[in-house]
Amino acid sequence: MRCELLDYELPEALIASRPPEERDGARLLVVDRGRPAGEVEHAAVRDLDRYVERGALVIINDTKVVPARLFGKKRGTGGQVEIFLLRRLDEDPAGGGEGSAASQQAAARPERWQAMGRASKPIRPGATVDLGHDGALVAEVLERAEDGVLTVELSSPAGLPVAAAIDAIGHVPLPPYLGRGDDPADRERYQTIFARVPGAVAAPTAGLHFSPGLVERLRANEVEIASVTLHVGLGTFQPVTADDLDRHPMHAEVYSVTEATADAVARARARGAPVVAIGTTAVRALESAADPARAGHVRPQAGETRLLIQPGHTFRVVDALLTNFHLPRSTLLALVFAFAGRERTLRAYRAAIDAGYRFYSYGDAMFIRGEGAP
Incomplete structure (x- = not known):
């Protein structure tokens, strides 16, 4: 067509x-x-x-919907970074919901995600980003594809479930054509x-x-x-x-x-x-x-x-x-x-x-x- x-x-x-x-x-x-x-x-x-x-x-x-927009700073330089989560890579495609036994057992483990990254300079493999005001979540950049899509590993220094940390610090991923940032509603x-x-x-x-x-x-x-x-x-x-x-x-x-x-x-x-x-x-x-x-x-x-x-x-x-x-x-x-x-x-x-x-x-x-x- x-x-x-x-x-x-x-x-x-x-x-x-x-x-x-x-x-x-x-x-x-x-x-x-x-x-x-x-x-x-x-x-x-x-x-x-x-x-x-x-x-x-x-x-x-x-x-x-996951609150997929995460903001933080690049470790070592303090540069401002936005991480936009695209897709979790290490989960059962069939899902199982938040209350499934498998999800509970793996709750505190690191998770690998595909993501987009935005910063003043390209985000390279090996970079570490502290996300949230108190570093509630850490993103380690493992790979960067030719199209700019990142593979990141997310973990919580405090031992929180990664999903809980994302929910606490993430922003609702509203489409850009709405012309505004998200709010609590x-x-x-x-x-x-x-x-x-x-x-x-x-x-x-x-x-x-x-x-x-x-x-x-x-x-x-x-x-x-x-x-x-x-x-x-x-x-x-x-x-x-x-x-x-x-x-x-x-x-x-x-x-x-x-x-x-x-x-x-x-x-x-x-x-x-x-x-x-x-x-x-x-x-x-x-x-x-x-x-x-x-x-x-x-x-x-x-x-x-x-x-x-x-x-x-x-x-x-x-x-x-x-x-x-x-x-x-x-x-x-x-x-x-x-x-x-x-x-x-x-x-x-x-x-x-x-x-x-x-x-x-x-x-x-x-x-x-x-x-x-x-």
Whole structure:
């Protein structure tokens, strides 16, 4: 796909810098693939239960955002350093949550992470950075790749669990297009109510709209809710700079689909119910785990995915999608084009812009229903 086809004009005033007052208080643009392009309905996210088919299966992403921005000083010179954690390298790809026995046993051990580093001079292997005001965490730089990505080993001089030290001194990794630093409120609002497995450095933003009340209303409508895990990395939001999307290097992201979720998908197929993905990350996890032998089903698995979904992709699992409004020239927008069609998506975006919808991570949402949805 030619990347200029992923362009659209967005007034800067429509970029949401803060979330709505209530989680499910965002606006909702409803698009039906069974209707002519250009036909949309305006609603609110709190009304989502009116649009999700009774008995449907909703799939959320239960990844938890790590406060990945760390600030400190280079040992020996005192130079200011920012370390941005990208991905933990020494963990089970399937995760296990904060309370798992394995995570508890390894709690105080050093951890190896991929990271980006920013300082007045390039950060070289062998450098040591004291992070936090009291040196609560130490980063030893082990390697530096050609693209500048660092491999660092994090440890706590006080013997604290590394995760606890990161949580104590780290900053919420808000996207730069928000135009501001994080504040205490972001600790809660840039995290979904489903967050369970630490590892993401960006939020699965469609899930930010869910409140306990919305979950209750969906379940009252006999909607089943299951989860996948996909640790969102910066690569998900990386702008496409290649002329052709086929030449865009997709960064690997760790994901897992459990046996319980595979069984939930099988039950949905047996009762003829649609699978509704909450966010593009849930889509990528489900489509990565699609069972090649049984259309519409997934296989339990864990690992890495580099799946790039663009127009021409055949969706094997996902029937409907709740998603935020995405950046131009992004793989996320390409995924939405693949699911809803480029012309239908661009018309919906124009309708959202004309109606003053808020865009990007803290913005409003779009619900795309499959053909034949009621």
